[in-house]
Amino acid sequence: MQDRALDVAMLVRRAEGVFGHKRVVTATATGEGAATWGEVVARARRLAGVLDLLGVPPGARVGTFGWNSQRHLELYLAVPSSGRVLHTLNHRLFAAELTYIVADAADDVLFVDRSLLPTVWPLMADLHTVRHVVVMDDGGDEPIPGDSRVFDYDALLARVREPVAAAVVAEDDAASLCYTSGTTGRPKGVLSSQRSIVLHTLVLLGADAFAISERDVVMPIVPMFHVNAWGLPYAAAMAGADLVLPGPRMTPDALASLLTRHRVTFTAAVPAIWRALEPLLPGLDLSALRMAVSGGSALPISLSQAYDDVAGVTLSSSWGMTETSPLVTCARPASTQDGLDAAARREILCSPGRSVPLTELRLLDADGHIVPHDGATPGEVQVSGPTIANGYFGAGAGQESITDDGWLRTGDIGTIDADGCLRIVDRTKDLVKSGGEWISSVTLENAIMAHPDVLEAAVVAVPDRRWGERPLACVVVAPGRSLAAEDLRAHLAGRVASWWVPDEFRFMPEIPKTATGKFAKVALRRQVADPAGPLI
Incomplete structure (x- = not known):
């Protein structure tokens, strides 16, 4: 060779x-x-x-x-x-x-x-x-x-x-x-x-x-x-x-115009962008769009369903990190899942999906033992492959996240089923341990965001004398809608275990986010710890 x-x-x-001969188009401030x-x-x-x-x-x-x-x-x-x-x-x-x-x-x-x-x-x-x-x-x-x-x-x-x-x-x-x-x-x-x-x-x-x-x-x-x-x-x-x-024109109207006028066939964004574009869907012709991908944080099932129902667009999930180039998984139903009903297939599309070629996944428990791929047993997600970082640069070089046998520790907790489909349960630091049992903030957030009047929801742990920790749900209500804690408790009944239901719902005008559009849980914890924090 x-x-x-x-x-x-x-x-x-x-x-x-x-x-x-192919084209590169750039939106500018003036055209x-x-x-x-x-x-x-x-x-x-x-x-x-x-x-x-x-x-x-x-x-x-x-x-x-x-x-x-x-x-x-x-x-x-x-x-x-x-x-x-x-x-x-x-x-x-x-x-x-x-x-x-x-x-x-x-x-x-x-x-x-x-x-x-x-x-x-x-x-x-x-x-x-x-x-x-x-x-x-x-x-x-x-x-x-x-x-x-x-x-x-x-x-x-x-x-x-x-x-x-x-x-x-x-x-x-x-x-x-x-x-x-x-x-x-x-x-x-x-x-x-x-x-x-x-x-x-x-x-x-x-x-x-x-x-x-x-x-x-x-x-x-x-x-x-x-x-x-x-x-x-x-x-x-x-x-x-x-x-x-799209250049500097990142408003929903500007993005929607580019998608339709240029007959875009593939696009990718974080959930916050997809949420901002959702109100515009009834007036958009997105018939050319064969694939729209969401990443950066969990894709709510309700949001993916809305894109399908209103615009006929399959909005699917992916997962990766800066350390992984970034793509590690992509949500595409396998042939073994063809017989699943619509709801089950939607869950697959909103999960991270299977690992892409050249990457490998494994789960390890707290004792360092490999976790079986049974779709139920959680473990820390670890990744290896030629597109995965083997360490950090500069001052971060001593903060290694690489195992002795060369796998990247992601800090995510997940499960993998028999079809190889990854589901992220939580970040290790974001799990809520209540009464000695773990509550997944990601699963609870998705269940809350399935309510039609909820725009966004983020869950953090707060101290509790009896249980050690309890989940607190921070909720942003959709524009023009009204919502009470009782409505959300009724909504969660039967969707999650009864002891997962938060004791407190804090309604907020917005949830703080990182520069990449993810929920800023560190800032949110500081905010909810302040008794004078925003309550509406």
Whole structure:
């Protein structure tokens, strides 16, 4: 066999040589822009020359603060292909977190969308490793600082007349860096290799994963600043799919317009986005949409059912982590489940699903014993495979989550049935232990959100003198609806064990979320511990 490296440059050559005519559309603050994959690659090759002009060393981290856009896509292609490391940064994090992450990564240069300058520029006094800031004009009207370290993206690109050849890299060299959301402590850096990106891209093209092909129009609503938009930009490049990028226009109306006008066939987002789009479904033509995927947190059965009933769209679940590239599982009913009734099949679609190729799952109990795949016995979910991280980068390097035999400890508690279908019971830190028995906050949240008047629900443990802990349910009522605790107790009767029913329901205007759209349980626990916390 030929000794050829699996690297990002391989995807670039394929997009240029086979699919150069296919389209990349970007929504901007003032309209839309479009280019072909051939034009995008040509600009990316010159962008590698821009990194040379700026004196960015091989292996250096190139930070990006950007929406889903063509320029961000060009960075996705140029930075790893030139032998540097693409470091996507989540601008929704707190300033202290961003300062810590940039310092830990030792970013050499930052590429920043103009609309995000108010978030980034005030941090510059504390970003001691950053030598240059390159502004990408996304149509924002924010003033550009008059500083010698600041450059304009397109002006720099115009200075590079000829494309720059891809660097010679080893397939195990780092290609991208992303930090975890820091839900259990400080964010930790996860480096993805050139090889792992190519393998993960191939997985996304698989028939039992996302099945992305040349015929697709792919719209990643999941942000390019978090876990490489689940690898979807790279998958579109390899498959030759058209790509629709929503840019800074992330309102439900703007997203709905893109989905319908461009006849999007595949899209992915977190449940909060799907919930925000739900009221618009009656007026949308989503007949082209063959697959809509939810991830980041549990997909409520009621939400998936609403998409099917109103728009004829199958909204299904997936599961993964920053440490896993991220896709590990995808919810697709197996042939052995063809005889199940509609309700049972809906449960499967809303579960994480089976592991995708190249990944393996196992469950371990508290004593380190392997748990059988009987669909009932829970254990800690552990993952292994060539797209799974083997440790952390920077200051997080000592915080290992790898077992002695090389499996990643996810911190999730789950079950796996005989068909290989994973179900997440809870995070280890979010289980409620009441009277010596465990209550799954995830299962209880889903049961509460099945009520038609509930918009969102999150469950946390609170101290109890008699039982040790009891579940407290924080509930956001759907707009225009009214709800009382008695209504929810009646709703839960028969859906969960009677002793699972919360003693207290706290109605709130909103539930705090992390920068990636997950329930911020740490912040929520602090909020409910305050006797003066919001009650309505």
